[in-house]
Every structure is written in structure tokens, then in C-alpha cells.
Amino acid sequence: MTATADHAPEKKTSGLSPSTIRIGRRYRANRLDGPYDAIVIGSGIGGMTAAACLAELGRKVVVLEQHYTAGGFTHSYARNGYEWDVGVHYIGDVGAKHTMARRLFDFVSGGELEWAPMDEHYDRIFVGKDSFDLVAKPKAFRAELLKHFPDEADAIDEYMKRIADAAGMMRLLTMEKLVPAPASVLVRGYRKFKAPAWLNRTTREVLESLTRNQKLIAVLTGQWGDNGLPPGESSFIIHALIARHYLYGGYYPVGGASRMAETAIPQIQKNGGELFTYAAVEEVLIENDKAVGVRMADGTDIRAPIVISNAGVFNTFGKLVPEATAKKHGYIGKLDTVKRSMASLGMYIGIQDTAENLGLPKTNYWLYSSEDYEGSLERFFADPDNEEIPLVYISFPSAKDPAFLDKYPGRATIEIVAPGPHEWFEKWADKPWGKRGADYDALKEKWSQRLLERLYEHFPQLRGKIDYYELSTPLSTDFFCWYEKGEIYGLDHDPSRFEQKWLKPKTTINGLYLTGQDVISCGVVGAMIGGLATAVVVGGKDGAKLAKRFFT
Numbered sequence: 001m002t003a004t005a006d007h008a009p010e011k012k013t014s015g016l017s018p019s020t021i022r023i024g025r026r027y028r029a030n031r032l033d034g035p036y037d038a039i040v041i042g043s044g045i046g047g048m049t050a051a052a053c054l055a056e057l058g059r060k061v062v063v064l065e066q067h068y069t070a071g072g073f074t075h076s077y078a079r080n081g082y083e084w085d086v087g088v089h090y091i092g093d094v095g096a097k098h099t100m101a102r103r104l105f106d107f108v109s110g111g112e113l114e115w116a117p118m119d120e121h122y123d124r125i126f127v128g129k130d131s132f133d134l135v136a137k138p139k140a141f142r143a144e145l146l147k148h149f150p151d152e153a154d155a156i157d158e159y160m161k162r163i164a165d166a167a168g169m170m171r172l173l174t175m176e177k178l179v180p181a182p183a184s185v186l187v188r189g190y191r192k193f194k195a196p197a198w199l200n201r202t203t204r205e206v207l208e209s210l211t212r213n214q215k216l217i218a219v220l221t222g223q224w225g226d227n228g229l230p231p232g233e234s235s236f237i238i239h240a241l242i243a244r245h246y247l248y249g250g251y252y253p254v255g256g257a258s259r260m261a262e263t264a265i266p267q268i269q270k271n272g273g274e275l276f277t278y279a280a281v282e283e284v285l286i287e288n289d290k291a292v293g294v295r296m297a298d299g300t301d302i303r304a305p306i307v308i309s310n311a312g313v314f315n316t317f318g319k320l321v322p323e324a325t326a327k328k329h330g331y332i333g334k335l336d337t338v339k340r341s342m343a344s345l346g347m348y349i350g351i352q353d354t355a356e357n358l359g360l361p362k363t364n365y366w367l368y369s370s371e372d373y374e375g376s377l378e379r380f381f382a383d384p385d386n387e388e389i390p391l392v393y394i395s396f397p398s399a400k401d402p403a404f405l406d407k408y409p410g411r412a413t414i415e416i417v418a419p420g421p422h423e424w425f426e427k428w429a430d431k432p433w434g435k436r437g438a439d440y441d442a443l444k445e446k447w448s449q450r451l452l453e454r455l456y457e458h459f460p461q462l463r464g465k466i467d468y469y470e471l472s473t474p475l476s477t478d479f480f481c482w483y484e485k486g487e488i489y490g491l492d493h494d495p496s497r498f499e500q501k502w503l504k505p506k507t508t509i510n511g512l513y514l515t516g517q518d519v520i521s522c523g524v525v526g527a528m529i530g531g532l533a534t535a536v537v538v539g540g541k542d543g544a545k546l547a548k549r550f551f552t
Contacts, residue, residue, distance in 0.1 A: 021078050023261045024070035027279035029300040033272060036062045038306035038538065039294055041281050041320070042482075044072025045260060045524055046516030047310030048275070049531025050538075052108045052267040057535070057542040060271045062302065064279040064294070067480055069258075070265065072310075073488065074524060076258035080468045082350035082413050083404075086480075087488070088257035089395040089415065090118060090250035090364060091524055100550060101245075101525045104532060107550075109263035114254040116402050118362040122250035125222030126367045126458075132219045133363075136249030145219070155211035159220060162198070162206065166240030169195055171551070173237075174520060174529070177504035178536055178547065188501075200495045203231035203239040204374075218371035225366065225393050225417070227522055228342035228489045230373040238493035241521055250364070252400035284309070284320045284512065289328075291511035294320075306538055310516040310531075312490050313503070314340065315482060321509065329508045338497060341522070343474035343486030345420035347451050348413070350468040355399035355412045359461060365394040367454055381421060392454045393417040414462075416451050422474040422485040433479045444471045489522035505534040513538055 024043065025031065038054055040047045043065035051061040069075050073087030093101040094115050105113055120140070121133035135144040138160065145156050172191040176184050198206045203224075207217045221231040223246070227238045253259050265275050280297040284307055293303035309316040317331035326332050351358060369388040370376040376390035398404040398412040405411075425443075428436040448471045456463045474486020491497055505513050517523065519530035532550055536543040 021076050021258050022069050023258060024065060024275045024277040027276035029298060032302060036060050036304045038308060039302060039304045040308045040310060042072060042310030043070040043275055044310050044516055044527060045074045046527035046531040048264040049108050049528045050308055050515045050534045052264055053532055053535030053546055054538060055268055055270040055273050057539045058271060061268060061273040063268060063275040064281055065277045066280040066482060068277055070261040070275055070277060072481060074257045074260045076256050080350060082411060082468060083256060083408060084348040084413055084415055085257035085397055088524060090252055092246035092250055093248060094251050095248055104528055104550060108267060110267055112263040113259055115251040116254050116400060118250040118252060118400055121363055122246060123223060123364050123366060125219050127218050127371050138247055141247060149213060149216045152211055152213055152216055158210050163240040163243045166199055166237055167244045169199055170241060178533055200235050200237055200498055202495060203234045203236045206236040214371050222366050225391055227493050229492055229494060230377060232374040233494055235493055235495045235498055237498055238521060254401060255403045256401055286322055286325045291509055306511055308513045308515050308534055311482060313518050325509060334502050337500060339492040340485050340487040341489035341492050343420055343422045344488055345418045345447055346472040347416040347448060348470050349466055351412045351465055352410060352467045353412055354410060355396060358412055360396040360399040360412060362399050365458060367392040389418050389450060391419060394455060416455060418451060420474060425473045425475050429475055447471060490517040493522060505537040
């Protein structure tokens with residue numbers, strides 16, 4: 001999810017001049033200070049984590065970001081006196097300092113990143129006219145479910161056990177990706193032996209084996225937008241990881257998502273490293289079947305013995321690695337075994353009043369048209385003009401961030417996300433950003449009004465008060481984050497994805513490594529663990545210290 005500059009204000013905008021949040025040093029060839037020990041392509045949180053971890057091991061790392069600001073899907077942008085985060089709506093598992101997620105954030109940020117808790121009921125799931133709260137902490141979570149489903153105690157208890165078991169099995173799957181090939185075979189065999197039969201079935205299959213209550217299943221899977229696949233298509237593994245991740249509540253970075261890159265860059269700069277923006281990589285340089293560096297869009301070659309791609313597997317093997325090399329190593333064929341994740345519409349709203357005055361919560365709203373998630377999506381995609389939008393997610397960042405008013409006094413922001421396939425917009429894909437024409441703007445305005453009406457259904461006090469809004473489409477995601485079809489979670493997290501042995505840090509091309517959400521799983525923490533995993537593998541014996549520090 002990311003934003004476009006095109007907008008249609010509900011009423012006259014504030015008149016404040018547009019602004020941007022630029023984090024990272026602007027690339028110039030004469031600013032390079034090699035030789036570097038490693039090159040990281042892309043400054044998403046996975047790439048920054050890999051770079052920060054390698055810097056801790058004494059490596060000199062350069063991170064190359066094609067956008068004007070660092071952070072990938074964790075970046076923020078500002079316009080007309082407002083600021084929005086394009087992909088960080090909440091983070092789980094950071095409330096206690098001993099958790100792996102919190103320890104990793106503290107490490108990458110040098111301890112500078114702070115967290116603000118959301119409301120105890122961090123997610124509110126609306127299924128038609130009915131609403132259900134997901135409440136922080138396991139006992140409270142269970143008790144709240146039992147209020148609505150008093151006859152489902154056994155199913156709820158078994159569900160809680162299974163998401164814990166699945167999260168535990170994920171450790172073995174991660175270990176499989178870290179160890180050398182011979183040991184990986186052994187770990188894989190042990191994992192297959194230990195794994196329960198239901199582990200990698202679809203989420204709906206697993207839950208329907210526990211209960212026939214479709215409303216309960218809808219509530220338990222009400223966060224499916226966090227991975228982009230409805231429960232009938234997603235692996236239970238990804239569902240369990242997300243459900244467990246938020247079981248102790250949701251948190252928001254104090255100061256907004258841009259603080260992630262701000263605090264990570266000083267760690268990357270250790271040993272002379274740097275993060276450059278406006279630094280578009282044209283291709284990975286291959287010599288004697290080995291990655292030896294990258295060629296920039298300006299023709300400059302940057303050489304290093306290690307090249308780490310945080311650009312996703314489709315970009316890495318479809319665009320960056322020379323076609324002959326990608327074919328020789330079988331990666332072109334491997335791309336046919338995975339699918340791109342969902343694309344979306346993202347709406348960014350600014351209001352000249354405070355979240356407190358407006359009654360905006362620290363709770364995310366998930367609005368579903370029906371408990372039949374798969375059917376409602378299918379009907380909507382077939383007839384989007386006449387079907388209700390099946391999923392509308394609403395987030396209130398200015399309410400979640402206690403530092404927001406320090407930067408933007410008297411203001412509030414809202415973000416809305418909904419499914420939006422790339423196919424709806426692909427006829428404008430070859431048009432320049434910001435100049436795609438009146439028909440494109442009209443289509444965006446139509447969707448904007450539909451999303452605003454869904455907002456007003458739950459917050460009627462906002463009607464007539466919106467100062468500024470704009471809508472992003474999958475074309476925006478491609479332009480800013482270089483995901484060609486607007487995919488926001490990298491790869492689909494269906495059962496087949498978790499059986500792809502090639503989705504791991506070390507590729508079969510010597511010197512070339514992968515990182516980010518395609519390595520382990522999607523989401524901010526999933527991508528960070530992918531970054532850590534890559535640093536462990538690249539670091540060799542030194543990397544074992546990182547593995548011991550975070551994985552044990």
C-alpha cells in the first residue's frame with residue numbers, strides 16, 4: 001500500500017504547501033565509499049534488518065533504495081499538512097521486552113524505537129451488522145469469544161492450542177532455511193515427522209474440523225486481510241502466525257512508521273555503511289556464474305562479494321538477474337510455482353481536528369459484507385459496481401500515535417484499505433505517475449466516494465469534516481515499491497508456498513542471497529525475521545552468534 005499524489009479534496013484543502021518525508025542519503029556515484037562487503041537491494045524492513053545485522057558483525061554494507069525515502073512498505077509520506085503510514089497499521093508482540101519481535105526491533109533501532117499500546121480491543125470485526133472484538137491477552141481473548149459463542153468452548157480451546165502449536169512448528173521451518181543443504185534435508189524430514197496433519201491445510205479446513213459455526217470461523221479469521229488471502233485459500237500456518245502475533249495486543253510506533261528507518265540507518269552506517277535513496281539498481285552483475293555486484297540505472301557499477309535482494313523473487317529473477325543465469329539455475333520455472341499476493345486500494349484522509357475531539361478509536365475496524373469471505377470476494381471481483389465491497393479496513397494512526405499532535409497540532413488522519421485488483425487499472429499502467437488522465441482520476445474518485453460512505457456508516461460525525469483525501473491504486477504500489485502487479489504481501493501464503501524449498505536466503509547463484517517477506521513470511525516482523533535469517537546465513541560462523549541471540 002502506498003499513496004499517489006493525485007487527489008480530489010472533499011472541500012478546500014488546508015493551503016499548506018506539500019511536503020515529503022525523506023529519509024536516507026540521496027545517491028550520487030561520487031558519494032559511494034567502497035569497497036563494500038555486501039550490497040542490499042531495497043530498503044524495506046527486511047533489507048534494513050539484514051544490513052543492520054551484518055553491520056553488527058563488522059561488515060560494511062550499502063543499501064540501495066529506488067524510492068525518494070527509505071523504508072519500503074514501512075515508509076511514511078506527508079502532504080498538505082498531514083502524514084500517513086503506507087503499510088504499518090499495527091505491530092504485535094512488542095509489549096514485553098523479552099519477545100523475539102521486541103528484541104529484534106530494539107536491536108535494529110539501537111533501542112530508539114518506542115511503542116504505544118492500542119486499545120485492549122485492538123481489532124473490531126464487523127460481519128454484516130454484528131460486531132466482535134478481539135481483545136488483548138489469551139484469557140481475555142477467550143472470554144470475549146465465549147460471550148458471543150457460549151457453546152463453543154471446546155472449539156475455542158482447541159483453536160488456541162493449535163495456533164500455539166503451529167507457531168512452534170514455524171521454528172523448524174525457519175531452521176530449515178538457515179542450515180546448509182545436507183542438514184536442511186534432515187530438518188525437513190524431522191519437521192514432516194513432527195508436524196500434525198492439519199498444519200499446512202487451508203485455514204478454513206482446519207477451523208471447520210473444530211466447529212460448524214460459520215460466524216465463529218468468520219470472527220477467528222477476521223484478520224485475513226493481514227496476509228491477503230481469505231481462509232479458504234490461506235495456509236493455517238500464516239493464520240496462526242498472525243493470530244498469535246496479536247494475541248497480547250496491538251502497538252504503534254511512537255512518531256509513526258518513519259521512525260523505523262530513521263532509527264535503523266545509524267546501525268547500518270556502522271563500519272562505513274550507508275543507505276542511499278534515488279538509487280535504482282538496473283541489474284545484478286554476474287561473472288563466472290557468481291554475483292559480483294550491481295549496475296545502477298546511471299551506469300555505475302558497484303562491486304561486492306555479497307549481493308542481497310530485498311526486491312522480491314519476481315523482481316530478483318524476472319528483472320535483476322540476467323535471464324540466462326536465472327534460466328540456468330531454474331528460477332524462471334520456480335516463479336511458476338508461486339503467486340503474487342493481493343493488490344489493494346489505499347485511502348488517506350486528513351481532518352482539521354484532533355482524534356480525541358472526533359471520537360476516533362485506537363482500534364482497527366474490519367468491515368465485512370458477509371461471513372462468506374470467499375464467496376463475497378468472488379462476487380465482488382466479478383461485478384464490482386453492483387456488489388458491496390467485501391472487506392474494508394479502517395485504521396486511525398493519529399489516535400494511535402501519542403506523538404502525532406506534536407508534529408501536526410489540531411489534526412487527525414485516517415487510512416482505509418480495500419481489495420483492488422491490478423487488472424482494474426492496468427490500462428493506465430504505461431501512463432506517467434500523476435498524469436494518468438481524467439478517466440483514471442474519475443475511477444479513483446468513484447472508489448473514494450464508496451469508501452467514504454463505508455466510513456460514515458460507522459463514524460457519521462465525520463461527514464462534512466474531511467479536509468483532504470487521496471486514493472492509491474496498485475499502480476501506485478508499483479511506482480513507489482516496485483511491485484509490478486501491486487502485490488502488498490509479496491507472495492500468496494497458500495499451503496503450497498510453505499513447501500517451496502527454494503524460498504530461502506541462499507540462492508544457487510554464488511554470492512546472491514534473498515531477504516524480506518518472501519523468505520519467511522509476510523508482515524513487518526515476518527520480513528524482519530527474513531532479514532535476520534539472511535544475515536545469519538551470510539555471516540557464517542559470525543552469523544551463528546546472531547542465530548543464538550535471537551532464535552534460541
